[in-house]
Amino acid sequence: MTVSELLKKGTDLLEKQKIENARNEARWIFETVFECSREYIIFNADDIPDTDKEPVFMEKIVQRANGYPLQYVIGSWDFYGETFRVGEGVLIPRPETELLVDFALDYLKSKNNPVVFDLCSGTGCIGLSVAKERPDSKVYLFEKSSDALKYLNENKNFLMCDNAEIIHGDIFKGFSAFDVPMPDLILSNPPYIESDEIPALQSEVLFEPSMALDGGKDGLDFYRAIADLWLNECRCAVAVECGEGQANSIKTLFSDVCARTDIITDFNGIERVVTGTERI
Numbered sequence: 001m002t003v004s005e006l007l008k009k010g011t012d013l014l015e016k017q018k019i020e021n022a023r024n025e026a027r028w029i030f031e032t033v034f035e036c037s038r039e040y041i042i043f044n045a046d047d048i049p050d051t052d053k054e055p056v057f058m059e060k061i062v063q064r065a066n067g068y069p070l071q072y073v074i075g076s077w078d079f080y081g082e083t084f085r086v087g088e089g090v091l092i093p094r095p096e097t098e099l100l101v102d103f104a105l106d107y108l109k110s111k112n113n114p115v116v117f118d119l120c121s122g123t124g125c126i127g128l129s130v131a132k133e134r135p136d137s138k139v140y141l142f143e144k145s146s147d148a149l150k151y152l153n154e155n156k157n158f159l160m161c162d163n164a165e166i167i168h169g170d171i172f173k174g175f176s177a178f179d180v181p182m183p184d185l186i187l188s189n190p191p192y193i194e195s196d197e198i199p200a201l202q203s204e205v206l207f208e209p210s211m212a213l214d215g216g217k218d219g220l221d222f223y224r225a226i227a228d229l230w231l232n233e234c235r236c237a238v239a240v241e242c243g244e245g246q247a248n249s250i251k252t253l254f255s256d257v258c259a260r261t262d263i264i265t266d267f268n269g270i271e272r273v274v275t276g277t278e279r280i
Contacts, residue, residue, distance in 0.1 A: 004045040006030070006054060010061040017065040025070055026061065032074040033057045067203045080129040085154045089147025091189075091212040093125040096241070096266040099273045100187050101129045103239045103264065107185060107277065108134060115181050117142065117234075119171045119188040119226065122212060124152045124164070126187050131161040139164045140180050142171055145211055171222070174229030183234055189241040190222030191215045219243060223250045231257045231276070239275040247271035256280075 001009070007026055014022035027041060033056050034040075034049055064073050071077040071092045076085050079093035080101050086092055108114045108130075114137045118127025121141035131139040141156075141164060143149055149168055156164050169178060171190075192215040193201070205213070215221050223240065231238055231254070238258070242250050247263045251274050254261050258276030266272035 001048070001054065002046050003030075003041055003049050006049060006057065007041070010057065013061055013065050019065060025064060028070070028074055029060050029064065030057060032076075033060060067207075069204050069207050072207065079123075079125040080133075082129065082132060082159060084123045084125050084128075085151050085158065086123055087151060088207065089145065089209050090151045091122045091148075091208055093123055096268075096270075096272050097126060097189050098129075099264055099266060100126050100189065100239055100241055101133070103273060103275060104130050104185060104187055105133055107237055107239075108137070111184055112136065113138070114184040116140070117180075117183045117186045117230075119186060119230070120144075120190040120212075120222065121152055121166075122148050122189070124155045124166075126189060128155055128159055128161050128164055130187070131164040132159055135163055137163055138181075140167055140183075141165070142167045142169055142178075144168070144170045145209065147209065148212070172225050172229065174225075175233045183236045185236055186226065186230060186234065186238045187240070188222070188226060188238075190226070192219045192222065192241075192243045192246060194219040215243075218249075219246060220249060220253070223253055227253045227257060235279050237275070237277045239273055241273055242271075244270050247274050250274045 007030055010026035011023045014026055033053050060073050064070055071086050076083050077093050080098050084093055116130055116137055116139045118141045121127055121143040124141050127139045127141040143152055152166055191213050193213045195214050195217055198213055251261045254276040257280060259280050260278035261276045263271045264273035
């Protein structure tokens with residue numbers, strides 16, 4: 001079977017299962033399995049690819065056809081110009097989360113050698129992106145899940161972020177439970193889905209760890225912890241991602257410790273990030 005024939009076979013199976021963008025997804029899976037570029041596929045369409053890898057390709061195509069997230073199938077995903085390792089046990093980086101990195105880099109422009117916390121780090125896409133863009137910074141990444149820590153460590157090493165430090169711990173213990181310096185900025189994309197809503201999420205999302213999704217009965221448990229257990233002790237700025245319809249409630253929570261709070265809207269017009277930049 002030639003390159004083009006194998007790709008068509010994969011594409012047809014994805015299309016049969018109503019996978020959107022089936023042709024591109026089949027190509028991305030092919031590029032991952034055969035460790036090749038798009039140009040290779042174009043200029044070698046009539047060649048016979050490595051027959052040992054053909055069943056691996058089809059196995060991954062079947063996984064994707066059954067609703068397994070594409071990011072988990074290929075094992076990585078791009079975020080803020082870098083590639084992050086992902087897999088079961090860790091939340092998949094999403095484009096709207098880049099707003100947190102944009103805010104952080106802008107806020108830290110006037111600060112030398114800033115200290116940054118990334119709470120509920122997951123892949124580390126937020127904190128490691130800041131560490132990469134600001135090599136003079138010291139970024140502490142806090143993560144409770146042992147499964148997520150595997151990817152967090154892989155990503156730190158892959159991106160060669162020597163200015164990042166990973167801390168295995170529960171943010172509900174609060175700032176005082178950790179031997180870390182006072183931060184200039186706290187960032188977080190915590191779990192924010194209401195517990196009762198999780199079973200109704202898209203099937204692909206349900207492959208992601210519930211620990212990274214479940215924000216409690218009203219979805220705000222982690223924001224309360226950040227306000228009460230971190231911001232009350234850390235005189236610093238804060239920026240958090242949130243779900244649709246949550247921004248004003250979080251803004252109210254943060255207003256007890258922040259004299260200025262703002263909301264940033266994402267590219268879909270959803271109020272996605274809440275910030276606090278002036279302390280009371």
